[in-house]
Amino acid sequence: MEAKTLTSETADIKPDFKNKNMFVESGMTENLDPEDEKKLIRKIDLRLSYSAILGLREDLNLVGQQYSWTSSIFYIGYLCACYPISLGFVKFPLGKYLTNILTVVKYSCSHRSFLWGVVLTLHAVTNSYASLMALRTLLGVFESAISPGFSLITGMWYTPREHVSRHSIWFAGNALASIIGSLIAYGLLSYEGSIAQWKLLFLLFGLITVAWSVVTFFYLPDSPQTAGFLSDSEREFAALRPYKFQKTVQTKSWDRNQFIESLKDVKTWWFFLFSFVICVPNGGTTSFNTLIINGFGYDKYQTILMGLPASAFQLVTVLLSAVLSSTIRKSRLINLVLIFLMAMAGILMVKLLPSTDKLPRLAGFWLVMAVSPAFPLMLSLAASNIAGFTKKSTVMAMIFLGYCAGNLSGPQFFISTEAPEYHTAYTTILVCYAITIGLVIAFRFYLMWENARRDTEQGVKIDPEETRQVNLSEGEDVLQLDQTDQQNRSFRYIL
Numbered sequence: 001m002e003a004k005t006l007t008s009e010t011a012d013i014k015p016d017f018k019n020k021n022m023f024v025e026s027g028m029t030e031n032l033d034p035e036d037e038k039k040l041i042r043k044i045d046l047r048l049s050y051s052a053i054l055g056l057r058e059d060l061n062l063v064g065q066q067y068s069w070t071s072s073i074f075y076i077g078y079l080c081a082c083y084p085i086s087l088g089f090v091k092f093p094l095g096k097y098l099t100n101i102l103t104v105v106k107y108s109c110s111h112r113s114f115l116w117g118v119v120l121t122l123h124a125v126t127n128s129y130a131s132l133m134a135l136r137t138l139l140g141v142f143e144s145a146i147s148p149g150f151s152l153i154t155g156m157w158y159t160p161r162e163h164v165s166r167h168s169i170w171f172a173g174n175a176l177a178s179i180i181g182s183l184i185a186y187g188l189l190s191y192e193g194s195i196a197q198w199k200l201l202f203l204l205f206g207l208i209t210v211a212w213s214v215v216t217f218f219y220l221p222d223s224p225q226t227a228g229f230l231s232d233s234e235r236e237f238a239a240l241r242p243y244k245f246q247k248t249v250q251t252k253s254w255d256r257n258q259f260i261e262s263l264k265d266v267k268t269w270w271f272f273l274f275s276f277v278i279c280v281p282n283g284g285t286t287s288f289n290t291l292i293i294n295g296f297g298y299d300k301y302q303t304i305l306m307g308l309p310a311s312a313f314q315l316v317t318v319l320l321s322a323v324l325s326s327t328i329r330k331s332r333l334i335n336l337v338l339i340f341l342m343a344m345a346g347i348l349m350v351k352l353l354p355s356t357d358k359l360p361r362l363a364g365f366w367l368v369m370a371v372s373p374a375f376p377l378m379l380s381l382a383a384s385n386i387a388g389f390t391k392k393s394t395v396m397a398m399i400f401l402g403y404c405a406g407n408l409s410g411p412q413f414f415i416s417t418e419a420p421e422y423h424t425a426y427t428t429i430l431v432c433y434a435i436t437i438g439l440v441i442a443f444r445f446y447l448m449w450e451n452a453r454r455d456t457e458q459g460v461k462i463d464p465e466e467t468r469q470v471n472l473s474e475g476e477d478v479l480q481l482d483q484t485d486q487q488n489r490s491f492r493y494i495l
Contacts, residue, residue, distance in 0.1 A: 120139060148399070155383040164325040259394055270443055276406040281410060313366050318376065339370075340436050340437050345364070349361060351427070464492035
């Protein structure tokens with residue numbers, strides 16, 4: 001299959017390498033030395049980094065599996081929106097597509113973060129199970145752009161060696177938000193005003209999200225080529241750095257051949273299956289975490305406080321995993337195995353220890369919740385090992401289809417009649433973790449085999465984690481191509 005050449009539709013996003021005088025004027029040369037590259041990365045990091053227990057069940061009279069369905073319906077909305085959203089990644093400016101409230105250039109697209117915040121705020125006025133289900137569905141629709149979109153942004157700005165640390169840093173925001181959210185929820189327990197505590201929580205977080213989305217509209221760039229906070233020369237160097245490893249450029253047309261290739265690629269289906277299997281436990285434990293802790297014998301005040309160490313542990317494990325995966329070569333998949341072995345130990349403690357051992361069971365649950373690094377690791381593997389913008393967008397959509405299906409299924413294993421022990425759920429989680437470890441080991445051997453096959457085919461051993469000097473004189477040829485990892489035979493896979 002021949003590589004796709006950029007058309008006139010994409011010419012507007014291609015850096016101009018013909019004006020060499022700008023480098024002399026700015027004091028930079030055509031080569032980006034390691035020290036200058038570090039300064040550029042720090043500048044990019046600085047800009048991109050800016051980028052049930054309270055009575056809900058009782059007030060809305062949720063009975064039986066209704067609470068489980070309020071969690072699952074969110075992922076139905078997410079599931080339905082995944083593929084249409086992935087088309088938008090190709091058609092629209094990426095940064096504005098995620099945070100747009102105005103008309104940009106010639107496109108008018110919804111502001112995902114803004115609308116997500118509005119829907120979250122509207123949860124405060126819901127008064128029935130039906131209205132809650134409708135809002136949860138809409139929340140899922142608007143959230144479906146966030147994680148895959150930011151993963152694509154990470155791939156556009158950073159090299160494969162940097163993917164895992166950057167994915168982990170922005171994903172660590174989830175753990176940090178949980179800590180802050182728990183503290184706010186604990187503070188609201190003493191509130192006795194006319195507004196229900198859980199409604200006040202939705203109102204507060206929804207309005208904060210709306211305000212923050214306006215800020216990100218002005219500060220989140222669409223691509224390195226259009227980043228206003230960089231100089232002309234810095235934009236060109238920033239654009240070239242990832243292209244030295246992956247000949248991928250954002251286009252404004254959907255490439256049918258890349259789409260078909262993605263569906264035929266075994267890696268695509270591995271990412272889908274892996275995402276599904278890890279999200280079955282995630283969907284249940286995330287939705288029921290306060291109820292599980294409450295079921296260990298803690299009151300509602302203690303339950304919120306006991307959730308804080310779990311969130312802190314999540315934050316530590318995400319950052320530690322990022323450090324280890326970034327400093328130890330070929331360790332991403334090994335780290336995944338270690339994470340799930342730890343989580344298996346945790347779920348066994350929750351499942352097998354007697355109910356009188358409250359603290360050991362709680363510690364086991366913290367280990368289960370600390371499986372969080374698995375998701376940014378998976379996203380970094382996809383960003384590093386899939387090339388071609390349409391193909392990468394398609395694979396991200398498949399990952400989040402699996403994410404939705406798993407998270408939708410997970411809460412249903414928490415059967416209300418089994419509370420607070422949830423035997424079926426804990427057994428399911430244990431089986432999922434065992435399957436996940438097998439998938440990771442098989443994937444590592446597959447990528448090793450593929451790298452060795454390409455080395456033999458080309459007669460040269462290529463290190464996918466090596467440092468490559470950026471030279472603008474070579475940039476024009478590189479930026480002419482939008483190639484997939486299968487088309488580019490010099491591509492090697494990150495382990």
